Amino acid sequence: MADNVAITAGSGTNIAADERTINSATVQVQRIVGIGSTAIATGQAAPTGTAGTLVAARDTRNRLVMTNFGTQDVYVGPATVTTSNGHKIPPGASLTLYTTALVQGITSSGTGAVHYVEEYDS
Numbered sequence: 001m002a003d004n005v006a007i008t009a010g011s012g013t014n015i016a017a018d019e020r021t022i023n024s025a026t027v028q029v030q031r032i033v034g035i036g037s038t039a040i041a042t043g044q045a046a047p048t049g050t051a052g053t054l055v056a057a058r059d060t061r062n063r064l065v066m067t068n069f070g071t072q073d074v075y076v077g078p079a080t081v082t083t084s085n086g087h088k089i090p091p092g093a094s095l096t097l098y099t100t101a102l103v104q105g106i107t108s109s110g111t112g113a114v115h116y117v118e119e120y121d122s
Helices: none
Strands: 018-022 025-029 039-045 052-055 061-068 074-077 086-089 094-097 105-109 114-120
Touching: 025 114, 039 052, 052 061, 052 114, 086 094
Parallel strands: none
Antiparallel strands: 018 025, 039 114, 052 105, 061 094, 061 114, 074 086, 074 105
């Protein structure tokens, strides 16, 4: 991937980038709105009182929607998720994430039921 590319904008055209810090390095990023993906995948997971993977990481994922079809609250987050630091998905609720990262889940007690659909580019 090129670091900097010279671009000559046409009259009345604005080209801009945002400056962010990623892994302690200042970088320019271009905001985009992705519409649609080339593939989808669905699945189910049964989180328990021990944190475990609900959805594996996928480098080309654009969107992940998880719905709690169980009767237990499910807490989701990174590999360090707990019932104290996770994002709670109550029974019947959904959560949409725009991430390529692995998502883990845990319950306070019992076994949960999470269904998911992910959009990604194949």
